[in-house]
Amino acid sequence: MKSKIISILEQVKGSMITLSELESVATTLDTYDDFSATIHTLLDEGYMTPVKSHGTNWMGLPNSFRIQKGKVKQSLIEEIQAIQFKVHPTIELRPYFSSSKKKWKEDKPWIMLIDDYLQENGLPTSFTNSSERSYEVMKDEKWIDEKGGKALLDKINLYDKLKITKTPDPLMFAINPNNLLRNDRVHKHLIVENKATYSGLIESLLTTNFTTLIYGSGWKIASSLNQLPNQLGLPDKENQHEIYYFGDLDYEGISIYFHLYEKYNVKLARCFYEAMLRKPFYKGKENQTKNEMAVHHFLYEFSQEDQKKILAMFEEHAYYPQEVLTKEELHTIWRSAVWTHN
Known part of the structure; x- marks a missing residue:
């Protein structure tokens, strides 16, 4: 149950979450005593702090919590940092520190393919259009323009370094x-x-x-x-x-x-x-x-x-x-x- 609740905390965009939202994680197989014990563990470990002004329920659990983003994302940040040391130095992963774990998991396979390309070829030395560069990097000429590639490359501060022409050459x-x-x-x-x-x-x-x-x-x-x-x-x-x-x-x-x-x-x-x-x-x-x-x-x-x-x-x-x-x-x-x- 603890991992389920941490997963919920990772996905929350704001800094607050209510007790009722956390209760929805509990299954019919879980007792409320188990749920209560898990909440206390998360409080003790610093994943959340109680919002005292919102009071408590009949079990003494706070009705609202303030999410400690740094603690919640600690394992994610450590994973990203470990990969940052391994990938090509032109790939910047720091922007993912503030992203959701889901977004990181979605983009990570693409980032590793980009790294494979850079490790083998280095940065391009000449300009070309987005279709050709997309095919070179991903073997898919549509990836940059039509499949979210440009947004990802911008996020890791790599788009401009790939020398992609914004204005096509004359025919x-x-x-x-x-x-x-x-x-x-x-x-x-x-x-x-x-x-x-x-x-x-x-x-x-x-x-x-x-x-x-x-x-x-x-x-x-x-x-x-x-x-x-x-x-x-x-x-x-x-x-x-x-x-x-x-x-x-x-x-x-x-x-x-x-x-x-x-x-x-x-x-x-x-x-x-x-x-x-x-x-x-x-x-x-x-x-x-x-x-x-x-x-x-x-x-x-x-x-x-x-x-x-x-x-x-x-x-x-x-x-x-x-x-x-x-x-x-x-x-x-x-x-x-x-x-x-x-």
Whole structure:
């Protein structure tokens, strides 16, 4: 019973609690004598002090108590202090001294994951957007912006130290002026993840019906793609943008695509991936994190035969870099593919 009452005291936001509130902790199996003895023990040990002006009940127990927060939180503070000595020195846990035990227990697993990242990598040396940093630290690109990560990072005084850009970089792309000048209402765009593939495709842009070729630069595209209409000078809602994505065929590339699909309804440039699957894969991607939902959605885009090839590749801890396709192959695929989405 003592531990139950201490748990109640830990959760109280104010500094006072009534006897009737504490009585609610007692079960039908507890006698009132046992309850009374526990209250006296807590008073003797300094967890509470009586509010004398509120009187006592028929058993001589105070009707109200003043909670001694320092004593109540002593074990919690000691636990936090012990962990503070172990974690990376940039993580500040002192703010949790005034938090509830429940809040500490909720945040502690995230803090330990952050510590794992910092112990292995140290603080970042360059700026990037929140999606990329979130994926680096938690293997979840939504954690910082959508799952409470920013509030936690602010609390431990780490958000600014992670070099997260508040303003996204401008979108990098090449323009096909022929398409832009035709005043089409639907403009097609192709995002490629890597610089080498961007350079390999840029000569073909004028021979396609695409308005732009966009350099995604890994996760950077996640925060800058929304600038596309304004940077093109096509902010009018009547202009529609059909955007395709082609990246490395690995877990991270699939996660980037799925994030863009959810956020911007980006489509998969499937023809490039189908061409990659006709070539030998590369070994050496053993440490990437698998996003089950992203992989499931990605596989749905392919035939059953190609799905089996992709799954077999992942079982071998292998991947396909975009560079597996030659410049000539990239040109041929882009020009000859039928760009419709099933």
